[in-house]
Amino acid sequence: MRVKLKWVLRDKDRHGKRRYYFRKPGQKMIRLPDDPSTLEFLTAYNLALSGETKPPAPRNSVAYVDKTSLRWLAERYYASADFRRLGKRTQHVRRLILDSMLTKHGDKPYKLLEPKHIRALRDEKIDAPEAGNARVKALRQIFKFAIENDHHNRNPADDVSYFSKEGEGFHAWTLDEVETFEKRHPIGTKARLALALLLYTGQRRSDVVLMGRQHVRDGWLTMTQAKNRRKKPVVISIPIVPQLEKVIAASPCGDITFLITAFGKGFTPEGFGNWFRDRCNEAGLKHCSAHGLRKATASRLAELGCSTQEIMAITGHTTLKEVERYTAAARRKILAESAMAKFSEEE
The missing domain is CATH 1.10.443.10 (Intergrase catalytic core)
Structure with a gap:
């Protein structure tokens, strides 16, 4: 099903390639990414819709963190009782898993994440199935936190299955x-x-x-x-x-x-x-x-x-x-x- 985004214009360059722009009355026209099916496009659109024309500041900056971003949600989760009640080892591992995704995807709007996006994050670890499953598990927990704290109304990771386990796992000693x-x-x-x-x-x-x-x-x-x-x-x-x-x-x-x-x-x-x-x-x-x-x-x-x-x-x-x-x-x-x-x- 196609969704028409408000204030998005489309044209073609001289080579026939499609281009997309955000043009809202009273704002400067903003060029959007070329593929509207990607998270990059949705992120740019969301920023333009809120009046932003530049990407959010890096995580280690003292600048404001966009409240629509996955990074913002992760930071709320890290500060929550749900996370702090986990064992130190579990906290450490879960941070590593989530931070590895935030490096590339932290500035994207978490409310626009769909199961297909979670599945893509899982599939990035196709050669390490346990790591892919760990990503799904971590995202399920962060969106569970979001629902319980009224930051979101659904959990897109719940609709993404784990990679099936291959073999018998660890070898049992004879x-x-x-x-x-x-x-x-x-x-x-x-x-x-x-x-x-x-x-x-x-x-x-x-x-x-x-x-x-x-x-x-x-x-x-x-x-x-x-x-x-x-x-x-x-x-x-x-x-x-x-x-x-x-x-x-x-x-x-x-x-x-x-x-x-x-x-x-x-x-x-x-x-x-x-x-x-x-x-x-x-x-x-x-x-x-x-x-x-x-x-x-x-x-x-x-x-x-x-x-x-x-x-x-x-x-x-x-x-x-x-x-x-x-x-x-x-x-x-x-x-x-x-x-x-x-x-x-x-x-």
Whole structure:
């Protein structure tokens, strides 16, 4: 459907190329971009309509930020309770995602954004699907904030789907790979302690780096998971199995956290991930990762016949969908074994 914009004139140059102008009585005629289907055109039109003839000042300028721009909406969002209630790590990542889009699109009017524009932003990351999905998620949140605070009446990102996930995600360690790592890093080493904490608790690296003796009482490890700690905290209580207890007792540990750096300080999640990656490489397991151990724990529990709810009690997942994504392959293996057992009984 075509929409006729008020005070927009169209003509052709001597080469037959169409040109567009904004001409409002009492204002100087303004040349508009050549393609009326683009956000650049709509931005220029919106500025001309408001009497502006120059683009807004850069973000780091002390000049006024256009209240119709996506940058203005983002700054309101950053200052909101919704954003400040997010964990520090989540805030940092979301800022990076949104700011990467604001660099190019921050001056565009957010009320003119349509699903097709959100889809185009997603598709810019076609070679990195998770990054594309992260853009959609971040934009959904910023427009949700806009609706709740009467800045807008719709969420164009809601109508944009995520890229479908390809493959099985992080590789889940096999028992043979665990044994290979253990042979390279014996009990008493920091690497073996890290493996044991990841494997026998099923927690994320952001939780493992925080674990310490203060979380252990009467043979149980109890702590609040780092993810969504400030928004939707999840407290997990896990019995410490003998294998983990043995490794902790034989390992050098810090005063506050079990795992410490060479400088005697606690790891950051990112620093730990990089450090553990090096330990995997030393064992010849270049395709393995810290997150893959969390997946391996969930998968192994499924293979042992644990229910989804039992697995959720260990991993701290809050929805069935999340944990089933981890255990799908293990469940199929169990069903296949059961099916073939029945088949054998027919012989």
